[in-house]
Amino acid sequence: MGISLKTSEFRIERNEDRCIACQVCVRQCANDIHAYDAEDDWVYSDETNCVACHRCVTLCPTHALTIRRTPLDFRENANWTAQRITSIYKQAETGGILLTGMGNDRPHTIYFDHMLLNASQVTNPSIDPLREPMELRTYIGRKPDRVQVSRDDNGQIRLETKISPQLTLETPIMFSAMSYGSISYNACLSLARAAKKSGIMYNTGEGGLHSSLYEYGPWTIAQVASGRFGVHPEYLQAAAALEIKIGQGAKPGIGGHLPGEKVSAEVSRTRMIPEGTDALSPAPHHDIYSIEDLRQLIFALKEASNYEKPVGVKIAAVHNVAPIASGIARAGADYIAIDGLRGGTGAAPTIIRNNVGIPIEMAISAVDTRLRQEGIRNQVSLIAAGSIRNSADVVKIIALGADAAYIGTGALVALGCHLCQKCYTGKCNWGIATQDPYLTKRLNPNIGSRRLSNLIRAWSLEIKEMLGGMGINAIDSLRGNRDHLRGVGLNQVELDTLGIKGAGQS
Amino acid sequence: MKRIHVNEEYCIGCRLCEIHCLVQHSQSRKIIKAFKEEAPRAMARLVVEEEGPLSFAMQCRHCEEAACLEACMTGAMHRDEETGAVLCDEEKCVGCWMCIMVCPYGAIQRSLIGRSAASKCDLCYGNETPVCVANCPNEALIFVDETPSDNGAQ
């Protein structure tokens, strides 16, 4: 300890008139903040380790608790903020990399909040989604350059062109890659069930697929990451699509990290690694050092899956994401998933999460524009990830050029996450980012899957309303249709990169 | 007949069921008053069992062939015709504890508040849903007509 400053970031306010010393908060806090004194029959709190996960607040039967931010006040300094100062204290103590969870929380410009949508009036009537069919169905996969049809003897039209394998989504939203290990089994099960119920897909992340989830295979995208955790023939056969993970938005350029505390017996078995050891994926795939190597792996997977499944590639959004994407498309991928600056993670070095990568809005615009310019946009579907926070973000990112959106953080919040950013400790009080059996019980997959499919349903309804408002009745008409967007508070460079006009311009 | 179904897989050991059961059977039925003012405090009618990460709430199963009904020597234990629940007439009960002796679930407790009487779940007589079920934050307790064979998976 010595001279290290250890202060609580939060203060717990307990209304003593309402507190009945029932000890629910004591039992539920994974960080042992609350304690019961039998002699005095009262509950007291030591806030030092409080992470503001709000578990106690939520479960208190008399609503006696609330959490307030109480940073220790340093002298005002716009440059040396309290967070920057305390980070140095921690590193002077430990000599190690500071870790964090979830996505970039720094106040970089959020371009979604600077783009506004159109609505139709007078010249082009809006459509009422309650009265007219609204097509949200989206197909992910390589689209042919042209389509040849013929007529058979009965005069029926028949398709001559062989179409590449496609994923069918009932709505252009999917659950993003979250590995079993970084999240609990119950969380994975919730995602799988909800994907099935909502007619979309979920992604295994780099944790492999637990054997009992194979029944949800038709709604599963199996990821092949640099550590190749859990990759074996049955795994590839079970899923509906395969995804090679080159990078992740939260930590572009480095590999995945699962701390040993979270490698339980089941996780170890699924990932095919020893129990209790840190699972570190290498930064590059050690068999992919060039675009030709990637092409080889893509086709190796297609061979292994008999050319029946789409094979995609997931990259992080970095500066030259456009040429990278172009190369990937030409390498034979069926889709490209791009994960932007704000993408979430279970564990990443804070310094990388906050400083590396570019926003997804910029990345999708750049990639969509480049692929169209090269005349190969049809060869891949584009999936956008990296903090899609609501249905408007979905509409905007599709308008910028994506085919569909991956939601990660949004899905976890639906499951109960309060964004305390302590996923890497394995003490998730909501049973999501943990393997501790005391905690994983807290996520009931019946409830979890219900909440997730509710979220998808709610957003889908909102998307239909927005589309109707814009006067379009199919998501295809929105894709890449930048004219439905206008920018506010952006400079010309930003407007040009996004490929949109400023508000007020027709 | 609806009965309380217990899923030990989802019980998080928070004991909110116990708290609300106590309040439901208190004098005031108001949580703050029941805890802070009423003395002696009311008893919860269920037992929360806990060992390591495993926990669940055990309350009267309202068995079709109820051992306590057979054992009760005063006729205080009786079956409610409408709900099929097994209820104890606490005025008639003399606290002989034969029911405690025969209940294989240990679902009956001695209430020594005032006079001796057997204390057990009454399915929150009069409520549409028992309060333990209504307040379980993780649906470890559900109120259903028959055993879901798949733990209630939807």
Place this chain on the structure above:
Amino acid sequence: MRYVMIGNSAAAVGAVEAIRQSDPHNPITIIADEPHHTYSRPLISYLLGQVVDESRMQYRPDDFYERHNVETMLGVEVSNVNTQDKMVSLSGGGTISYDKLLIATGGKPFVPPLPGADLEGVFTFTTWQDAREIDRYIKDHRVESALVVGGGLIGLKTTEALIERDLSITLVELADRILSATFDRTASKLSERILQRAKVDVRTGTTVEEIIGRGARVDHAVLRDGERINCDLVVFAIGVRPNTGLISEDAGIEVNRGICVDEHMQTTAPDVYAAGDCVEAYDMLIDACRPIAIWPNAYRQGSIAGSNMAGVLKTYDGSFPMNSIEVCGVPTISVGITDPPRDEDGYEIIDKYDRDAQIYKKLVLHHNHLVGAIFVGDIDRAGIYTGLIHDRVDVRPFKEHLLSGNFGLISLPIGYRKHLVVGEGIEV
């Protein structure tokens, strides 16, 4: 089709309720020598102790007979059962014919043939009437001291009732300890101490030789060693025998110590069933038949007899002794074989005695199966052990946990736990 029942207590009520579940119409007649609506016999000690009053004695609501379509002949004694002609004869004259008969005559108290046993102020204590008479005698003659003969369960309940009446009591027991058939040595000793703290003079290893009166009323008793015990009131609580006097040798109904019945509670005579304290039924722990005179068994046997009488086949899988009594406010429960013979092997004892809290818990295992239990002072959730005894569970997987403070269904293997509950439509 007419059902006739001799008896009006737990077994008869069990039979009536079972019959009416499948047969709402065919007439049922209850013939009972006591004149009361069915009442809770164990409550007589509460009545005598003035803990309950007469209005709480009833075992079932006022309209029980009406709602269950039962004709009652109360205060009527049956003198004979004629299984050939399927008729029962009444003491006051007349016969009642039956299609199905249930004999549920209960037990008769045993009175030793002592000199002075017929004096005024000498009672047995098994009926409501006994409670009334003893109560009247205490009031009329300002009784101050009492002698209770018999340190078994009835003797104990009698003693408790008389303690409530502020009498000075001597309790005499032939064996070297009270409750010798129910408890082991430790539990008996604990109970004796509790009684002694309540100022009861407990005399074990002795018996009453003679009761001496003054005039027609009892004045004192003389013990085996010649000692004189002053008492204005004597209650014999030595034991109860199955009440089978109404069955003659040629009735075709086999009687041993009690009426013999098969697993359907049927006697050796066709269409004649028997249940309750008058019966000797299968004891699963000793694998033999014997009378087990306790309330839960009586009701269960009556219920099974009734089902079978109505044509719904049910089997009685046996029972074992069990008792729950409070000794001066200290709760105790005993189940099954509580004091196994020392010289037989296969038995194992697990016990816990907290002297400060005066809590004693003992479990008896036989070849790793629970066969008996005693709880004194702490009876929480004792029924779980009763269930383990009944289901003949092999306790090896959780033996160390059996007497832990935390023991419950959670300590049982998950397969058994689910099996235990699943039949009721609830899964744990």
